[in-house]
Amino acid sequence: MLPNSFDIVFEHPDLSEWLIYHETTVDDKALIHRVIRNYIDEGFYIFIKLDRYFFPGGIEYGKRHFEHPSLIYGYDHINNSYLLLENCITPTMMQPYSLPYQAFEMSFTQTWNDGRGSVLRCYKVRERLSTINYEIQPEVINRNIQFLLKNCLEKDESNHQYTGLWAIETFADHLQEYMNGLRKEDHLQEFSNLRKCSELQKRHLWVIDELTNNRRLLPQMRNILKEELHCLIYQWDEFRSMYIKSLINSELSHKAHDVNVLKDCLKEIKHLEEKYSLYLLNAIS
Known part of the structure; x- marks a missing residue:
């Protein structure tokens, strides 16, 4: 489906x-x-x-x-x-x-x-007299990463929900059909939705700094993780740019070559997401 x-x-x-x-x-x-x-x-x-x-x-x-x-x-x-x-x-x-x-x-x-x-x-x-200092818990990050790396399909009466990074690969497999079903008035919302992906990874740059400040990460590992994140952010932005350009330039259907380029980009994103997640998991374990 x-x-x-x-x-x-x-x-x-x-x-x-x-x-x-x-x-x-x-x-x-x-x-x-x-x-x-x-x-x-x-x-x-x-x-x-x-x-x-x-x-x-x-x-x-x-x-x-x-x-x-x-x-x-x-x-x-x-x-x-x-x-x-x-x-x-x-x-x-x-x-x-x-x-x-x-x-x-x-x-x-x-x-x-x-x-x-x-x-x-x-x-x-809640009313509080003192300032709240929240420290990022590695245990929570660990559980999140485990969830991302676990491929899972949840079903109900009207919907199939693919969870974890498997959702990216599944979306790539259905990309042609999905794009052909979009209307022109949906394009702006698509652009906004895709922007959230790279924005999420940009927030992770702050998470890495906080983990380092709290002595949960070594400085050299922080540099490695940030380099991986920058590659991931670039790839999400690249996909968004190509995807929106393909929507604008195609009125009725989408050329197989263009869709295949987008699919390859999504699969590279999935690979980079897994790579970064495993690096972070090993660094905080």
Whole structure:
């Protein structure tokens, strides 16, 4: 079955010491406004799945249904709207966005009817007197790497999810079919999604420095890992550039040669991801 996306999933650290977390299921759709306002009044930020098809001024507005978690941080009774942090206007930038109550209701109803919009995830920062110093735990990195290197296929009634680095190879195998199924209005979102891959690796440069500062890595190993990361970042950027150029230049179908070049680039990326992961795993073990 053709995958509709691929993601590299990492284990999140335990933040319960610093955040209060509530997860609430709304059983009655008519109560959604009251529930949201109560949490906002108590100082919580709320993640709720909404359909951006109904977000006025957004890139998906009136064009395509796109459900994703939206962050609500307040409400404006004077202008009858919720205050969100969103990238629906500019895909590469999170910025304040006002969602009218009426548009919210249509968006929420869509996800509610699909069975995916009834859960609210609410976060609040705990009050603390001292500054928090978070030290990266090698054990967490170890588990993340083990997960990446483990090829796994998870199935449910409507979707096949390929996990770990195997997802990159699987995406490469289905690339021609996937690209032929894209519409022109999807191209900007594709560019934004691919940018996240190299941005993720750029954050790892900071992780390497922190591990070195905490004496978890030797300086010479830091230099080796950074060199590998720079190669990986370059390869992701190269793939993104070729991929978007191929989308723009091909109106109906994609030439086999161009697709094969992209596939080879993805397979090289998978190789570099494995190489870097193994280097890091050995360095912190």
